[in-house]
Amino acid sequence: MSLEVFTFLLAGLIIVSGAIGVVLSRNPVHAALFLIQTLFGVAVEFLVVEAHFLAAIQVIVYAGAIVILFLFVIMLLGVDQAEDMRVEPIMGQRPLAVITGGALLGLLLAIINSADSLTGTRSASRSLDAIDQLGEPLPNVNQLAESVFTEHVFAFEVTGLLLTVAVVGAVVMARRIPGAMQPLPSTALDALMADQSEEGTSESDVDSDESVGEG
């Protein structure tokens, strides 16, 4: 067994145990920690095939940003109490889910097994062991950058747009909407009525609306 295969199997064990931990742990905080374990394992798998940039991004973006975001939301909402796993809301849901997952796994493995050789044309320009002008092997980051900023530059721009839209959408959804979907507090309503009875100009209406939103 070569060193690469050994590293692959070790990281694979870490990944699978972490994934099972995410599914089975009752506390969301524990699930997030198991998720970190899985994501680090995936980063190791990226390193095994010398996808260095992706391994770094995996650790920074996933373990460093996404899981921290999960933990923030868990702590912010206080939903870290353990879920009662004994309650089964829908009759026979869990056995059916496990059967479905097993069938899915069997199907995927059958597909992988039947396609014993890779088809498709090998790319000459995008080969992983490309060399530069001096005959040195081109680093992974350079190859990836060359591909992203030449062939896929439009997708890259759209990605920037997507991130902007996601940030704006998150801010819009997470902020408190004045008066929407929640009954007005009686004290704020009274203050609004008193305001309107005192002075009937449109400016004071705007002001009172804001005060309701804050309340």
Place this chain on the structure above:
Amino acid sequence: MEELSHNYYLVLGAIVFSIGAVGLLVRRNPLIMFMCVELMLNAVNLTFVGLAFGLNDIGGQVAVFFVMVVAAAEVVVGLAIVVAIMRRRESATADDLSALRG
């Protein structure tokens, strides 16, 4: 001596994807359901990298790059929705979110 082949990555990706799918179906906490979606996305990333290795082509790694960006955007929007819902109700299970039922 056994050589590393892309099939290893495909099998590992299939296993992790199935675990994530089962978790998504079984769990009722929206946050853990999101984590299971992340598991499935990572399984797909493993498959992409394995095929990039097998085909000796950088294109698979570029695809993983874009998948990561989309996953980050998805988590941001999804968690914002969870925060907006949790602010209005106490319970933390997906079964209670039936406001759109006709």
